[in-house]
Amino acid sequence: MQRPFYSVPSPLVGEGQGEGEEVRERGGQCGLRSVSLSHKGRGTGSFLYVEREMKKILVLPGDGIGPEIVTEAEKVLEAVRERFGLEVETERGLVGGAAYDETGEPLPETTLQQAREADAILFGSIGGPKWDAVERDKRPERGLLRLRSELGLFANLRPAMLFPQLADASSLRPEVVSGLDILIVRELTGGIYFGQPRGIREENGERVGFNTDVYSESEIRRIGHVAFELASARNGRLCSVDKANVMEVTELWKEVMTELAADYPRVELSHMYVDNAAMQLVRAPKQFDVIVTGNLFGDILSDEAAMLTGSIGMLPSASLDEQRKGLYEPCHGSAPDIAGQGIANPLATILSLAMMMRYSLDRGDVAEAIEAAVERALDQGWRTADIATGGGRGASTGEMGDAVVAALRE
Numbered sequence: 001m002q003r004p005f006y007s008v009p010s011p012l013v014g015e016g017q018g019e020g021e022e023v024r025e026r027g028g029q030c031g032l033r034s035v036s037l038s039h040k041g042r043g044t045g046s047f048l049y050v051e052r053e054m055k056k057i058l059v060l061p062g063d064g065i066g067p068e069i070v071t072e073a074e075k076v077l078e079a080v081r082e083r084f085g086l087e088v089e090t091e092r093g094l095v096g097g098a099a100y101d102e103t104g105e106p107l108p109e110t111t112l113q114q115a116r117e118a119d120a121i122l123f124g125s126i127g128g129p130k131w132d133a134v135e136r137d138k139r140p141e142r143g144l145l146r147l148r149s150e151l152g153l154f155a156n157l158r159p160a161m162l163f164p165q166l167a168d169a170s171s172l173r174p175e176v177v178s179g180l181d182i183l184i185v186r187e188l189t190g191g192i193y194f195g196q197p198r199g200i201r202e203e204n205g206e207r208v209g210f211n212t213d214v215y216s217e218s219e220i221r222r223i224g225h226v227a228f229e230l231a232s233a234r235n236g237r238l239c240s241v242d243k244a245n246v247m248e249v250t251e252l253w254k255e256v257m258t259e260l261a262a263d264y265p266r267v268e269l270s271h272m273y274v275d276n277a278a279m280q281l282v283r284a285p286k287q288f289d290v291i292v293t294g295n296l297f298g299d300i301l302s303d304e305a306a307m308l309t310g311s312i313g314m315l316p317s318a319s320l321d322e323q324r325k326g327l328y329e330p331c332h333g334s335a336p337d338i339a340g341q342g343i344a345n346p347l348a349t350i351l352s353l354a355m356m357m358r359y360s361l362d363r364g365d366v367a368e369a370i371e372a373a374v375e376r377a378l379d380q381g382w383r384t385a386d387i388a389t390g391g392g393r394g395a396s397t398g399e400m401g402d403a404v405v406a407a408l409r410e
């Protein structure tokens, strides 16, 4: 049986393959810890930092349903704070359209400063029709892109896992998706979304649009190590997705991934063209364990994988830097069509909080408790409208959050 993504014992550090090392026991006032997402001195090296007891979480609710779903995750955080004596402090900040309305910027400098000082960030969602006409540089989405790039959040982890209770909610047949548990690792700060030159120019009397897909060897190696290490801690299969038959940038991607494989003998590396990967994800998704790919392909494939699980309202994500500081957010957007109605599904955000506990706060035990509470709420029949198959009103956002909190307190 496959191990669910949330039971990965020691994320980002494979059996005997990573470099993370406890140099002082946990539990004192502070502990020094060496954490690395690189391997054997290659790549970007390891880091020493002081592990404080009190962790700082920045909460950025954003726009649309963002404030509604984040409120539920904050309730869950309060419940785990009580149950586990977790020493965390939270503060809220402005981002996206809400920040633009107040300050004229989608990512005000104060928010960026708060984000730099935090150990982890819980993010709701941004954007909406209200800001569609705003000049491009000030749009809400720019705030998120800048936050990711300013903080160096290069590794985007998007698990797509089907809770057995929701097998009927997928648009695919239950036998194709039941037990689905895949992890997409997407490079987030490079590739065609950031490459220069880019723009729209006049050429021979017509407009020409252009972007540049560019990856350096070190950028590929950095995300490759994360993916290999995660694959070693899961089922040992890594599929690198490229378009090496036509794009040189992904030819290099494929070569570097192949070179890295020598360092991870326990991981079985395969390569797949992106068009085939898109097809295989709906034909036989369970063939995958971990998928690693660049920014553009990862954007598209992870949304496709999201739908395999029934609702985008169930899917968490993490975006990590090299020290595992992370921004945690649901995979979905601000859902303007249902904002303010109190019917949004808060589980993706609550599960993002669980990922935060595991990856940035080193509290796998708390993460497991949150995930178990979500399962318990589903077992008890709680469903928001997006995952309800039998019709009916569906639970409100607040009722679903309360059900998870109650399960945590049982």
Ligand code: NAD
Binding pocket: 065, 069, 124, 125, 126, 127, 128, 129, 141, 144, 312, 313, 329, 331, 332, 333, 334, 335, 336, 337, 338, 343, 344, 345, 346, 348, 386
């Ligand atoms: P969306 O993810 O917001 O919504 C797509 C569909 O899924 C909608 O029908 C929506 O009601 C539903 N949905 C989404 N989240 C849900 C939840 N938690 N519970 C129940 N149903 C849910 O995508 P969109 O409509 O393409 O984009 C809306 C806005 O969000 C746009 O402005 C877009 O730019 C922005 N966006 C933001 C982010 C982000 O904040 N990271 C990501 C994607 C899109």
